[in-house]
Amino acid sequence: WIEDKKGDPLYRYGRQGNANDYTAQSEDLGDDAMLASSYGIENLKRIMTNLRDWTYVTGSDYTELGEMYGEVRSQYNRYMGHVRRYVGGVKEDYKTPDQDGMVYTHAPKAKQKEAVKFLNEQLFNTPMWMLDNEILGRLQDYGAVEDMRGLQVSTLNDLLGWGKLGRVIENSALNGSDAYSMLELTADIRAGLWSELRGGNAIDTYRRNLQRAHIEKLGQLLTEDEPASRFGNSVDASQSDIRAIARAELKSLQSSIRAAIPRTSDRMSKIHLEDALERVNSILDPK
Template identity: 40%
Template sequence: TAAVDPRARTMHFSDELMGDLIRFVSSHEVGHTLGLRHNWGSSSTTPVEKLRDKAWVEANGHTPSIMDYARFNYVAQPEDNITKTGLYSRIGDYDKWAIEWGYKLLPNSPSPEAERAILNKTTVERLKDRRLWFGTESNPDDPHSQNEDLGDNAMKASTYGIKNLKVILAKLPEWTKEPNEGYEDLDNMYGQLTTQFGRYMGHVAKNIGGIYENPKTVEEAGKIYENVPAATQKEAMDFLDAQLFTTPTWLLDEGILKNIDGNPVQVIAGLQETTLTRIISNHTLFKLISAEAEDGATAYKVSDLFNDMNTIVFRELKSNQAVDVYRRNLQKMYVEKLIALVKPPAPVDPAAAALAGGRRAGGAPRDADKEMTDVVSVAKAQLKAINAMIKASTSTDSMTQYHLQDLSDRINETLNPKG
């Protein structure tokens, strides 16, 4: 929040600020002692633009639950003039409802069974207010339930977050400077900034192949599980193209990197690799294939994903442009992810792999999803398509030629192994 809160622009917080922060953290922990679980979905019930509305967010908070991991309002912009009341978490609507549900005395209930019926009827009615919704901490597929995220649209929220990170980055040397000290604080805070950027990428990437979960009892209408709409998944891909796969050179502040021994190639590659690992994974591709079976033409299909990815990652090949070092690394990582789907690396600990997933004839670990779906077939098709693009390229840049020949060799070795 340093872009919007001057109190955060130092390595030494005031007692007042530390008191505020301890108050919100301890409120969260007291919630646990009263039996409340993390509600990582709570912040998703707040429209992104409301997080910039000074009157609204100061009255309602940026998340309805202190039990969310939605620590700070990173969407708020400097021009919004939002005070501390709208910047960090406090006890909210969900928390009060959850305590009422768990602790309110029902003196007219003759038995536990009768009390359950009363509570369920009340719950069905109260949950018409989305701010009282509970989103679990344990669902790996629902983009509504994420830690450290804000708002009902990760792409919009993360765009605002990145705007603030750019403000912070420009001031980071000044705000971390300590007389008679080195650059350890700058190194630490630059790492925190790039980690936050990575969180935004993760919040967005979870939409791809995402599945919403809305728990219901049999008395409630509607589906529990629904695939994230194709338009939202495409919006996520467009965001990742603009903010991550198109090299985010703004992160590579030479004045910072030269003082912390930062390697710009490693900074970018580390951020891109994490997101590629999530998207080009057996789990995500399996979900996309299943979604097409469920939703048909309206689904964001696995073929849509790879059409987008191939266009994004190999953009230079269509215009025969030179491929710079950052994009060469991205293309290598992408191809290696596809190769790993076709030809998984041997497990480091075969015994552990056997316990985790069972074994098939011949001793290889079994991956039931890939054996029973089109994941390997699709991955092979992408490798062939990439090889065709490489062969059609006429770039005269020598490093680009070396790089593309290397990619082609890797693909050929995977698809046509010798011996």
């Protein structure tokens, strides 16, 4: 029976203890998190449109509205978690020696690239549909900007986390051009996070916060070491490609920001870019 069912995904067992396996995640039963999450987000948008009506109770307060809005945010963040695990992801498929194939295989290059594209479009391009002032104005006096910053930056930091980058580098070492390299990953992230630079477009509050976080994270990769952990393999940052690529990314940003400042007319955006350039300069050439 086991031999008959091998290869059938309906019968595959995936333990949820492996945080690197993009095919075994909680509340994720499909085989394409990007497609499933796209459908899920469309449903969340419909919920947001009707949230006030669906939680309305005559004579009550906004407790129910607040709880349901929190659930929308939590579900959205869960979708982001499902997608980002593809990047640097490794499928674990238990086998016995008499079965063909590997136990561990890296996520396909195309799917990793698709995951970053999804995150650029659905998260780093700020999901304004979640920032409905008709709802927020009934729930809190302050905190929406910081909440969104936390939502976006947590995923950014995960994408550029030590362990994930270590797996990306190892995938390239083992599989060459078939792998999604760290150079491609960091370039795709930079293109998404700093898209305003090409046209000198205004940069809003949410994106300014995210761009500062990007600079800060690259600075950490360049100057710090991975915190000690009892779990998994660690990366020796000083002897890996991480430092070199982080430096190259900062230099690319330095050049792009410097070129964008003269063609940026929005005052706050120009101030932000001047500050961002100073931050990059300070990391690359600390006094």
